[in-house]
Structures are given as C-alpha cells and as structure tokens.
Amino acid sequence: MSAVATRHRGFWTPGRVVVHLVLAVVTIATVYPILQIVAISLRPADRLYSTSLAIIPPDATLRAYPTLLFERDFLLWMRNSFVVSAAVTIFGVILAATAGYAFSRFRFVGWRMGMMAFLVSQLFPATMLMLPLYVVMRQLGLLDSFMGLAVAYTATALPFCVWTMRGYYDTVPVEIEQAALVDGCTPWQAFTRVLLPLVTPALAITALFSFMAAWSEFIVARVILSRQSLYTLPLGLESLAGRFQTEWANYAAGSLMVCLPVLVLFVVLNRALISGLSLGGVKS
Amino acid sequence: MIRAPRWYPYLLLVPAALVMVVVVFFPLLYNVWLSFRNMSLAHFLDHRFIGLEQYRRVFADPALYAMLARSLVWTTVNLFFHALFGVALALLLNGAVKGKAIFRALLILPWAMPQYISALTWRGMFNTEYGAINLMIKQWLHLPGIPWQTDPFWAFVAPIIVNIWLGFPFIMVVTLGGLSAIPVHLYEAADLDGATWWQKFRNVTWPQLTPVLAPALILGTVWTFNNLNVIWLVSRGGQPGDRTHILVTYLYKVAFSYSRYSFSAAFSVIVLLLLLVFLLFAMKRLAPAEAR
Numbered sequence: 001m002s003a004v005a006t007r008h009r010g011f012w013t014p015g016r017v018v019v020h021l022v023l024a025v026v027t028i029a030t031v032y033p034i035l036q037i038v039a040i041s042l043r044p045a046d047r048l049y050s051t052s053l054a055i056i057p058p059d060a061t062l063r064a065y066p067t068l069l070f071e072r073d074f075l076l077w078m079r080n081s082f083v084v085s086a087a088v089t090i091f092g093v094i095l096a097a098t099a100g101y102a103f104s105r106f107r108f109v110g111w112r113m114g115m116m117a118f119l120v121s122q123l124f125p126a127t128m129l130m131l132p133l134y135v136v137m138r139q140l141g142l143l144d145s146f147m148g149l150a151v152a153y154t155a156t157a158l159p160f161c162v163w164t165m166r167g168y169y170d171t172v173p174v175e176i177e178q179a180a181l182v183d184g185c186t187p188w189q190a191f192t193r194v195l196l197p198l199v200t201p202a203l204a205i206t207a208l209f210s211f212m213a214a215w216s217e218f219i220v221a222r223v224i225l226s227r228q229s230l231y232t233l234p235l236g237l238e239s240l241a242g243r244f245q246t247e248w249a250n251y252a253a254g255s256l257m258v259c260l261p262v263l264v265l266f267v268v269l270n271r272a273l274i275s276g277l278s279l280g281g282v283k284s
Numbered sequence: 285m286i287r288a289p290r291w292y293p294y295l296l297l298v299p300a301a302l303v304m305v306v307v308v309f310f311p312l313l314y315n316v317w318l319s320f321r322n323m324s325l326a327h328f329l330d331h332r333f334i335g336l337e338q339y340r341r342v343f344a345d346p347a348l349y350a351m352l353a354r355s356l357v358w359t360t361v362n363l364f365f366h367a368l369f370g371v372a373l374a375l376l377l378n379g380a381v382k383g384k385a386i387f388r389a390l391l392i393l394p395w396a397m398p399q400y401i402s403a404l405t406w407r408g409m410f411n412t413e414y415g416a417i418n419l420m421i422k423q424w425l426h427l428p429g430i431p432w433q434t435d436p437f438w439a440f441v442a443p444i445i446v447n448i449w450l451g452f453p454f455i456m457v458v459t460l461g462g463l464s465a466i467p468v469h470l471y472e473a474a475d476l477d478g479a480t481w482w483q484k485f486r487n488v489t490w491p492q493l494t495p496v497l498a499p500a501l502i503l504g505t506v507w508t509f510n511n512l513n514v515i516w517l518v519s520r521g522g523q524p525g526d527r528t529h530i531l532v533t534y535l536y537k538v539a540f541s542y543s544r545y546s547f548s549a550a551f552s553v554i555v556l557l558l559l560l561v562f563l564l565f566a567m568k569r570l571a572p573a574e575a576r
Binding site: 019158 | 285300398460
C-alpha cells in the first residue's frame with residue numbers, strides 16, 4: 001500500500017467521517033434558502049409558483065439580470081446605497097474607535113453610565129424611534145438627504161461597535177502606549193500610531209457592521225427618503241415588488257446582487273471576525 | 285491608565301454621544317413624554333397630559349399577557365438553538381476538518397444576508413401549496429403538508445425556524461473566537477492527566493468559553509426579543525388572526541396601523557423596563573467576570 005493511501009486511511013477515522021457528514025448536511029440545509037433565490041431569479045417571467053424542487057428550472061433564463069441592470073434603476077439604487085454605506089463605514093469606524101478608546105483607557109465621572117447608555121439604546125423597540133426621528137431630521141434639514149440617512153445608520157451599529165472596540169483595546173497591554181508617551185508621543189499619537197495598528201481585527205468588524213447596517217436597511221430609509229432618485233437598494237427592490245404584478249425574477253436577481261458585496265466582505269474578513277469579536281473584554 | 289487632561293476622554297466621546305443623542309436618546313425620551321399623553325390620530329395636534337392612563341390601558345389589554353408569553357417563548361427557544369447549533373458547529377469546525385475555510389464561509393452566510401431578503405425568501409418556502417418545505421415533505425416523505433399559514437401553532441413555528449437559521453452563525457463565530465483564545469497548555473495538561481473528551485470539554489473548554497459567550501448571549505436575547513422583521517415578514521403581520529404576534533410586532537401594528545401613538549409609547553416604555561430588569565440581573569450574575 002502506498003504511503004499516501006495509508007496517510008489517508010489514517011485521517012479518515014469513523015469519527016471524522018461522521019463529523020464531515022454532519023457538517024455537510026448542516027451546510028447544505030443552511031445554504032438551501034439562498035439557492036432558492038437563485039432558482040427564482042432563473043425562472044422565466046413572473047412565475048413565483050412552481051411545484052418543482054429543481055434549483056435550475058428546465059426553462060431557465062438569465063433574462064432577469066440584464067433587465068434589472070439596464071431597464072430598471074438598479075445601478076442608481078446601487079450607487080446611492082454605496083455612497084450611504086461608505087459614509088456610514090467611515091463615520092462608524094471613527095466614532096467607535098474614539099469612544100471605545102475613551103472607555104478602555106480612561107476612568108472618568110459618568111464612565112459606568114456611558115457604557116450602560118450604549119447598552120440601553122439596544123433595549124428600546126427601534127420602530128418607536130421613527131416618529132420622533134422624523135421630527136428631528138426635519139428640524140435639522142436632513143430629510144431626503146444621504147447625510148440624514150448616514151447619521152441614523154451610524155447610530156444603529158455604534159453601540160455594538162463601541163463595546164467591541166472597547167473589549168478589544170482591553171486585550172492590548174496599556175504599557176505599550178505608556179512607553180510611547182515616555183518616548184515623547186502625545187496621547188493622540190500614542191492612540192493613532194501605536195494602539196490603532198494593533199487592533200485591526202476589531203476595526204475590520206466595526207467597518208463591516210457599519211457597512212451592513214446601511215446596506216440592507218429598509219424602514220429608516222422609508223422614513224427619511226421620499227425622492228425616487230435617492231432610493232437605496234432596499235427601497236428600490238421593494239418598488240419592484242409593489243407594482244401591478246410583482247417582478248419576482250427581477251426581485252430575486254436583485255436580491256442576489258445586493259447580497260453579493262456583503263457575502264464577499266464576510267468571506268474576506270472571516271479571520272478578523274473570529275479573532276476580533278470580544279464583547280466582554282474579558283479575553284486575556 | 286493613560287495620563288491625559290481630565291477633559292480628554294470626554295472630548296473623545298463627544299462625536300459618538302452626539303449621534304446617539306440625536307438618533308436614539310432624544311427620540312427615546314420623546315416617547316417617554318408621549319406615553320403620559322393622549323396622542324392618537326383623533327388627537328394628533330391637541331394631545332394633553334393624562335398621567336398614567338395609557339399604562340393602565342396597556343395592562344388592561346387582555347392580549348398583552350398572551351403576547352408577553354409568546355415573546356418569552358420566542359426568545360428562549362431561539363436563544364437555546366442559537367447556542368446549541370452555534371457552539372456545536374464551532375466545536376466541530378475547531379477539530380481536524382478538511383475544507384474548514386469553505387464550511388466556515390458557507391455557514392456564516394445567513395448572517396451576511398440582508399434580513400428582509402431572507403425573511404421574504406423563507407416566507408415563499410413556507411407557502412403551503414408551492415413552498416419548498418411542503419413540497420419536500422410531500423414528494424420525499426409522502427406525508428401531508430404542514431399548514432404553515434393557517435394554523436396558529438405552525439405559523440409561529442415558521443418564523444422561529446427562520447430566526448434560528450439567521451442567528452446561529454453569530455454565536456458560532458463568537459465561539460470560534462473564544463476557542464482560539466484558549467491556551468493550548470491547558471489541553472496538554474489535561475492530556476497528561478488522561479482526561480477524556482468530555483472531561484476536557486467540561487473542565488477546560490466550557491469554563492474558558494463562558495466569559496466570551498455570556499455577553500453575546502445577553503445581547504442576543506435583547507436583539508431577539510426586539511426583533512420585529514422576522515415575525516412580521518414571515519407571518520404577514522401576525523397572521524392568522526393576530527395569533528402569531530410577540531410584543532414588538534403587536535406594538536408596531538398598534539402604532540402604525542391603528543395610529544395609537546401614546547398607547548404604543550407607553551407599551552414601548554414597558555418593553556424597555558422589562559429588558560432593563562433582565563439586563564441588570566444578567567450583568568449582576570456576570571459581575572465576577574467583569575470586575576477585574
């Protein structure tokens with residue numbers, strides 16, 4: 001028997017075969033709903049109802065994709081969503097990095113209350129914030145503007161990001177910055193040049209969550225935007241579902257294209273995601 | 285600690301605090317104020333102070349207690365399966381697995397999908413006649429389909445299944461992070477003592493994992509309790525006959541379909557207080573880990 005075969009037999013113990021089988025079954029079940037969207041996007045015309053379980057229907061067509069891209073405003077919605085999401089990502093990273101740093105490296109009057117305030121913001125049913133939010137945004141002149149939307153989305157992801165950043169800073173020994181201060185850095189330099197480069201996984205998570213909060217949000221966008229030329233992807237997709245007859249294939253194709261950037265980000269940031277989520281800040 | 289002027293941390297907090305005040309805390313306090321008044325469609329501009337009357341009405345609503353119970357079932361069942369699947373899959377993935385990166389990337393997908401797209405897709409899959417799930421039950425198992433849309437029990441099970449699917453990747457990722465932070469020498473020591481797989485899990489893995497998992501589960505509880513999208517979209521706004529509502533979906537309906545703004549403001553303050561009690565209790569139990 002060759003060495004390779006022996007090594008293989010050595011790896012595939014009965015226990016490991018079972019583990020792989022379990023993982024395979026769970027993974028297929030997990031991915032199945034996403035395959036469903038693929039299936040619907042390939043169906044001709046507006047046929048939502050089919051009793052076939054085939055992922056690729058016999059009369060499959062890719063028509064929905066060019067229709068969506070060139071005969072609907074999809075590219076405009078995508079551009080709008082991208083502008084808003086990019087702004088939210090930048091705001092989110094800056095605000096969470098500074099606030100988390102304040103909570104990790106300083107103890108001050110109101111420290112406990114501040115930390116709690118970020119948590120408490122998660123306890124209130126978010127839909128009830130919409131009516132007063134509309135009033136505030138109107139007062140600030142931020143209705144029907146990307147700025148208004150970006151500010152609202154930044155606040156959605158911020159509490160989680162601040163806690164994550166704070167937890168991750170806590171795992172970095174403070175002596176590293178103290179040494180930089182002794183060497184003549186200002187506190188701001190010690191923060192931006194010494195500490196920040198050491199917490200990139202947490203920064204990546206903050207960026208990802210901020211981006212996601214903006215990319216796929218519907219209700220706030222509905223409240224703040226009314227001009228069609230400003231529509232973001234979720235609003236645009238909903239308008240496809242809301243016409244006289246729902247364009248299901250277009251809707252599904254659009255959904256897939258909306259998911260794609262986020263899926264890519266998740267896969268690329270997979271490692272950072274696993275090492276950077278330290279909410280409790282008790283990892284040491 | 286870092287030595288800096290006393291005002292320095294406050295300066296760092298100002299931008300984040302400003303955004304939170306505008307978007308969350310002012311609207312929250314506005315709701316508290318509104319909950320003591322009688323604003324509704326009939327009294328949209330001429331609303332006045334009526335004290336605790338709205339709170340009395342909330343507690344007098346016979347539907348409240350059934351929905352509170354459903355909220356608790358919804359949250360516990362979801363969290364239980366999030367933790368079970370999340371931790372189990374993380375443990376499997378942490379072992380010797382071929383194609384680990386691929387499994388990991390695919391298992392994270394439900395988290396990455398925009399929630400409204402997932403929810404609408406699942407709603408299609410739960411369609412009694414044409415949905416993939418009943419088709420599988422009929423074509424593969426040769427059993428009668430499940431009345432996902434018409435039976436209140438199954439109509440509530442459907443969004444729970446969807447939400448379990450949505451939520452387990454978060455716990456899985458947190459657990460994977462926690463597992464990777466456990467010092468290898470602890471396992472080496474356990475091996476020297478001849479510990480079994482179960483003994484290693486019970487005495488090394490689990491105690492090392494809890495401080496990482498506990499905050500994620502607390503946050504997950506709050507998010508799940510307040511999750512409106514899944515039930516609302518999967519059950520088409522509480523169908524059949526408003527018997528799948530949890531507190532927050534009912535709240536949404538009362539506020540925006542019936543325009544009872546002050547009533548729903550009082551309702552939302554009660555939800556806030558309920559979760560606050562839970563949070564303080566949970567954090568107190570965690571205190572030994574948090575106080576360093």
